[in-house]
Amino acid sequence: MNKEEKENIEKAPLDASLKVNSKEARKLLKENGGKVQNGDVEAFVRLKDINKIYPNGVQAVYDFNMDIKEHEFIVLVGPSGCGKSTTLRMVAGLEDITSGYLYINKVLSNYLPSKDRDISMVFQSYALYPQMTVFDNIAFPLRSRKYTKVKKVVSAIVYDELQRLLADPEALKLAIEEAEDKKINFTTKKQYISTKFEVLDETVNALGKSLKASVILEKKDEILHLASIAECNSNHPIALSIINSYGKDFEKDYVLTNVAGEGIIAEKNGEKIYCGNEKLMENNNINFIKNEEVGTVVYVAKNDKFFGSIIIADEIKDGAKETIESLSKNGGKTIMLTGDNEKIAESVAESLKLTDYKASLLPQNKVEEIDKIFKEKKKEDVICFVGDGINDAPSLMRSDIGIAMGGVGSDAAIEAADMVLMHDDLKDLIIAKKISKKTMRIAYENIIFSLAIKMLILILSAFGITNMWIAVFGDVGVAVIAILNAMRVNSKY
Numbered sequence: 001m002n003k004e005e006k007e008n009i010e011k012a013p014l015d016a017s018l019k020v021n022s023k024e025a026r027k028l029l030k031e032n033g034g035k036v037q038n039g040d041v042e043a044f045v046r047l048k049d050i051n052k053i054y055p056n057g058v059q060a061v062y063d064f065n066m067d068i069k070e071h072e073f074i075v076l077v078g079p080s081g082c083g084k085s086t087t088l089r090m091v092a093g094l095e096d097i098t099s100g101y102l103y104i105n106k107v108l109s110n111y112l113p114s115k116d117r118d119i120s121m122v123f124q125s126y127a128l129y130p131q132m133t134v135f136d137n138i139a140f141p142l143r144s145r146k147y148t149k150v151k152k153v154v155s156a157i158v159y160d161e162l163q164r165l166l167a168d169p170e171a172l173k174l175a176i177e178e179a180e181d182k183k184i185n186f187t188t189k190k191q192y193i194s195t196k197f198e199v200l201d202e203t204v205n206a207l208g209k210s211l212k213a214s215v216i217l218e219k220k221d222e223i224l225h226l227a228s229i230a231e232c233n234s235n236h237p238i239a240l241s242i243i244n245s246y247g248k249d250f251e252k253d254y255v256l257t258n259v260a261g262e263g264i265i266a267e268k269n270g271e272k273i274y275c276g277n278e279k280l281m282e283n284n285n286i287n288f289i290k291n292e293e294v295g296t297v298v299y300v301a302k303n304d305k306f307f308g309s310i311i312i313a314d315e316i317k318d319g320a321k322e323t324i325e326s327l328s329k330n331g332g333k334t335i336m337l338t339g340d341n342e343k344i345a346e347s348v349a350e351s352l353k354l355t356d357y358k359a360s361l362l363p364q365n366k367v368e369e370i371d372k373i374f375k376e377k378k379k380e381d382v383i384c385f386v387g388d389g390i391n392d393a394p395s396l397m398r399s400d401i402g403i404a405m406g407g408v409g410s411d412a413a414i415e416a417a418d419m420v421l422m423h424d425d426l427k428d429l430i431i432a433k434k435i436s437k438k439t440m441r442i443a444y445e446n447i448i449f450s451l452a453i454k455m456l457i458l459i460l461s462a463f464g465i466t467n468m469w470i471a472v473f474g475d476v477g478v479a480v481i482a483i484l485n486a487m488r489v490n491s492k493y
Contacts, residue, residue: 043067049100230275
């Protein structure tokens with residue numbers, strides 16, 4: 001490579017007009033310690049004429065250009081297959097860039113390894129190492145990069161995530177205090193890791209809420225058809241439930257406009273479909289019939305004509321009723337703390353025959369309710385909290401026993417819990433209670449048996465009728481019998 005070619009690469013790397021090939025660009029990067037800086041690039045992240053062509057000739061990204069300033073939040077929106085994920089993967093270093101160039105913090109990053117880009121990426125379908133704990137999963141990349149003080153770094157990550165997501169800092173403060181009481185150390189230091197750029201790929205897909213849709217008024221198929229058109233690009237559980245309820249093919253060539261806090265407007269050839277809440281109907285001067293049913297209401301209209309509404313309601317988990325009945329029979333009180341509105345909460349409480357319920361609660365309100373229960377409960381009573389979301393983490397820590405759902409639960413909830421139900425089956429609560437009772441019974445049996453034998457040996461010794469073998473039995477023999485008795489825990493509960 002001569003001097004002129006080298007200068008050309010520095011000025012405009014990977015520019016096809018300069019006939020610079022990938023091999024030469026890689027060599028230049030290697031000579032410069034893996035970095036080529038360009039002071040003319042003002043944006044923190046710059047994508048210039050980015051193309052992605054796969055070996056089979058399929059082109060996924062066409063001449064894509066985008067500048068992202070520091071601290072700027074960008075969302076890529078488009079139909080499935082338009083190249084969103086591919087572009088994000090190229091930025092993260094998980095896909096090679098066919099042509100064009102990528103700058104991150106003024107550094108040419110086309111050929112920088114992913115680990116050297118100071119980028120974190122959340123995949124559309126995330127995966128954890130099943131043999132590792134939550135802590136070890138978070139700590140794994142830190143240990144791979146030979147970071148010191150991994151425990152402090154992980155604590156900082158958990159703290160920052162909770163602080164970002166919780167609605168009230170007081171709830172976080174309470175959770176931290178409770179964590180400290182349980183010997184879980186959190187740190188308030190926030191900048192142990194200098195990740196400059198975060199890439200998230202359709203993380204809403206991680207939501208696994210089970211929903212069902214029922215249509216109000218006539219024209220069921222037409223209402224679901226119109227709603228499916230409007231919701232076709234959304235991965236939200238409500239949208240998916242509507243599309244699944246329709247269960248047929250529909251047009252996907254409408255121009256979709258998302259109206260924040262209201263819904264979606266789909267347009268094609270002067271025709272408009274409105275799909276959303278009351279505000280969307282009111283703001284577009286559409287006369288609609290208000291639905292008072294329990295659940296989330298989605299109103300559907302076409303042009304100026306109101307077609308009907310769809311009710312989205314949570315399905316009660318399989319085994320929930322059986323579990324509640326079993327807990328109530330044993331003298332336990334069952335209380336539901338939920339962020340849903342009063343009507344939905346009342347309906348679920350009546351269906352499950354709960355002792356009590358509290359509706360429309362924010363995360364900090366749940367902790368407050370638990371504090372109230374603590375003040376009212378008897379000394380021998382135990383408070384057990386079952387939850388699965390990030391917002392449940394403070395409540396899981398505050399309760400005597402925190403139980404999280406392993407499959408659908410967030411990492412924060414699992415980390416905060418004392419026990420995790422791996423099968424997400426509420427009936428496991430009954431099994432867990434039986435196992436715990438059996439375990440405690442066996443433990444008391446072993447204690448009483450051991451003390452009784454040793455007291456007997458002491459009495460016999462006082463009368464001088466013991467020997468070495470009796471002493472051996474009192475020590476080793478009692479231990480063996482206790483271990484054998486403890487093995488009964490593995491038997492059918």
